Amino acid sequence: MNKHFNYGEDHLTVEITLGLARGTVKGVLSENTLKKIKKSQADVQEIVASQRTVYGVNTGFGILANKSISEEDTRTLQYKILQSHSVGVGDNIPPEIAKIMLITKLHALARGYSGVQLTTLERILWHIENNVIPVVPEKGSVGASGDLAPLSHLFLPLIGLGEVEYRGEITATSRVLERTGLEPVQLGPKEGLALINGTQFILSYAVKCVERFFNCLEIADVIGAMSLESLQGTKAPFDARLHELRPFAGNQLVAQRLRVLLRDSEIMESHVDCERVQDPYSLRCMPQVHGAARNAWLHLKELTETELNSVTDNPIIFSSNDTISGGNFHGQPMALPLDYACFAAAELGNISDRRCYLLLEGKFGLPMLLMNDVGLNSGFMIPQYTTAALVTENKTLCFPASADSVPTSLGQEDHVSMGSISGRKLYKILDNLEYILAIELMSACQAIEFRRPLKSSVLLEEAHEFVRRKVSFAKEDRIFAEDIKEIKRMVQDYSFVKNMKEAARAQQTELNQNYSTFTINL
The missing domain is CATH 1.20.200.10 (Fumarase/aspartase (Central domain))
Structure with missing residues (x-):
């Protein structure tokens, strides 16, 4: 098995995924992947600047898709979506499965069709490499619109909220960030939606x-x-x-x-x-x-x-002028x-x-x-x-x-x-x-x-x-x-x-x- 894996570029298998989760394979973001990530994020910024209506970038979510969001509120919107959709209940899923969720989401986002900024992906990679694993309740997803509730819990730590398992203990994310000297990520337009839209709970x-x-x-x-x-x-x-x-x-x-x-x-x-x-x-x-x-x-x-x-x-960003809201x-x-x-x-x-x-x-x-x-x-x-x-x-x-x-x-x-x-x-x-x-x-x-x-x-x-x-x-x-x-x-x-x-x-x-x-x- 290849001991290095290029997120967003190489072909991911079950064995490689498990290797990434267990530390026998090291995942990296290649130069080619970095270019795709930056290009997609620039496309989103261009959409915001043009004021062209694109679902999830400058609109509400779900039934609220027809609600327009002002440019100054687009960042706040991403913060709120993680809060509002964190409604999971029941026992916490096994940490290994939560870690696989991080790995599979990182690989999908690194393909460069989601408009996510590089700093967000680098923080997800930090969680994987340092075994700072978000606490995710097992119940609450209906398996469409993505695994919204579990993915919201998975990414609350990005904005300094929620809990993580760190060095064998469950603790508040804010404490871990304080110990490690890190600040919460400032999510840009569409990022909150990109993080929680997907099948990574089912997939993991x-x-x-x-x-x-x-x-x-x-x-x-x-x-x-x-x-x-x-x-x-x-x-x-x-x-x-x-x-x-x-x-x-x-x-x-x-x-x-x-x-x-x-x-x-x-x-x-x-x-x-x-x-x-x-x-x-x-x-x-x-x-x-x-x-x-x-x-x-x-x-x-x-x-x-x-x-x-x-x-x-969803939506998929092919370019600033070519986006598709699909399923x-x-x-x-x-x-x-x-x-x-x-x-x-x-x-x-x-x-x-x-x-x-x-x-x-x-x-x-x-x-x-x-x-x-x-x-x-x-x-x-x-x-x-x-x-x-x-x-x-x-x-x-x-x-x-x-x-x-x-x-x-x-x-x-x-x-x-x-x-x-x-x-x-x-x-x-x-x-x-x-x-x-x-x-x-x-x-x-x-x-x-x-x-x-x-x-x-x-x-x-x-x-x-x-x-x-x-x-x-x-x-x-x-x-x-x-x-x-x-x-x-x-x-x-x-x-x-x-x-x-x-x-x-x-x-x-x-x-x-x-x-x-x-x-x-x-």
């Missing part, structure tokens, strides 16, 4: 969800293969010839991964001549279900990267794929819960509830209650927010995307999915030990060993919540997937052969 949730969802997809294939081994399932449904007859890319990728994960397994070879005809769908149909979720993830990733390099301001701020292009991803992530949890249930039935040589002495012990019965609760909660979160619209701004903004809700729902579904997968992983590790002395493949044995470094085999009941929490940590911090990739590399085995579009670096 999408960026983070692309990363987290990918991690869950990678884990699900490994855990599913471990459950299959524990249940003495067959690898025949993963034959490449079968999937060439229905060549969805995600399906073919999952089938290929499962073939690699199960290669040279003693457990698999031990029952090749058994009398079972077919496995349950949650084992047999992993390529179709996991693969469909992969396809949904890829769709979200591709559209997210389109949005990362888009200008979602690039509307969140529908992201709301729909985010809702689609909600369904896919929820289904990944559904099929995982089904495999948890299969592992408990006491079939195919496994003890009922995955413990020899049940009765006195409840075994692994109750962890599956938790997966059942979580998959049901995820189902309730699958109502597509983008299917609803409530008029705002006295009907001027009469169709909105609600995409901010789509992004937050997906984030919550992924929280639940990580727990579901952790519980299946805990159960599969328990189950596979009942196949000893036979061993699984080298890769699956490594997966089992990685878990066993932190969570031991359960001979009797204990507080399984502690085990779940420990395994969830392996899932959430990406260490499980990273370990599997290292193990595959050591075996000179490619888990994602010929499917580079389906990968990102965690």
